[in-house]
Amino acid sequence: MLLNLLSNAVKFTERGGEITVASEMTEDGCLRISVADTGIGMVARDIPKAMSxxxxxxGALNRKYQGTGLGLPLVKSLAELHGGGLEIDSLIGVGTAATIWFPKERVVIGD
Ligand SMILES: Nc1ncnc2c1ncn2[C@@H]1O[C@H](COP(=O)(O)OP(=O)(O)OP(=O)(O)O)[C@@H](O)[C@H]1O
Ligand SMILES: [Mg+2]
Incomplete structure (x- = not known):
């Protein structure tokens, strides 16, 4: 899941941009892992399409980015199988943050 999100971040960010990976445990015990970039971004209305x-x-034939359009729906399905999900925040020309989250029941905390 992280490899998919990271490969998107690298692919859709120009050289010299920045990619940040962060994780947090929320108050209710959910684990959230996010991959944020300073790349091309998306307009809000295109985000559901990106996840499908x-x-x-x-998606024109002459588009300059390679890929099949399966990375995000796979990440979303896997997160949902854990009872979690995929959230995407994006601003065109500013960047994208993709966050996968897992519910408390799926999080094992080491000793
Ligand atoms: N970090 C991002 N910044 C900007 N656009 C993105 C980003 N991640 C995804 N997208 C948009 O969402 C689309 C779908 O992403 P997805 O990962 O499903 O497919 P892909 O990267 O095109 O191909 P694949 O992952 O199957 O190799 C991308 O083609 C792109 O248009
Ligand atoms: Mg991809």
């Missing part, structure tokens, strides 16, 4: 199977923003 084979959905690509600007």
């Amino acid at each position: 199977t084979f959905g690509q923003v600007d």
